[in-house]
Amino acid sequence: MTNDRLISPSILAADFGNLQRDIEMLNKSEGDWIHVDIMDGLFVPNISFGFPVTEVAYKHATKPLDVHLMIVDPDRYIKRFAAAGAAGITVQFEACPNLHRTVQVIKETGCRAGVAINPHTPVAMLVDIIGELDLVLVMSVNPGFGGQHFIDNTYKKVAEVKKLADECKPDLFIEVDGGVDQTNAGKLFSVGANVLVAGSAVFAAANPSAMISTLKHA
């Protein structure tokens, strides 16, 4: 497995009536992680799901759970998501007034620590913390919903994260999330992303597993 072109399909777009089936499909696919979107109706204007669904995903998955917390005050729930099966936990920069402490709490659980930045948040806001992170997630839509249109300014931001990472954190995972499909995946990898999240592109495809392969080799 190469480490520079990972795909993290988002189960937000899965069929929740057939979640076990969809996770088993992901297990057999070329996908690397399984992206789990947690939305609280406060940080974002939508509620997705919480611990029970995360636990079901963990029970059936043979791949690491990549948990994306779009919630206010995430410190309250980090340990519980780790116990529910997260391998990595990503919090939103905009939801964390004491970000070093939050990252420390994630690391204490043994999970990979990630920070996501919204489309309007400059990459420069991460300068003083990037060395502590395992993953930076560049949001390419405003978080809260699947199926939104990819924001083109993301390419520039990914290149900026890559430049920073080359200076102080060469093994950083640089993840992109929102509106990722076969029209932008290749360019995202070429400007420095090494993990792509895809929900609608995968689960709306006639052959989701083949779409995962298409994205991975874009």
Ligand SMILES: O=C(CO)[C@@H](O)[C@H](O)COP(=O)(O)O
């Ligand atoms: O975090 C989010 C949305 O806020 C994502 O992870 C979505 O689940 C991606 O869905 P698509 O844009 O790929 O449909």
Ligand SMILES: [Fe+2]
């Ligand atoms: Fe996400």
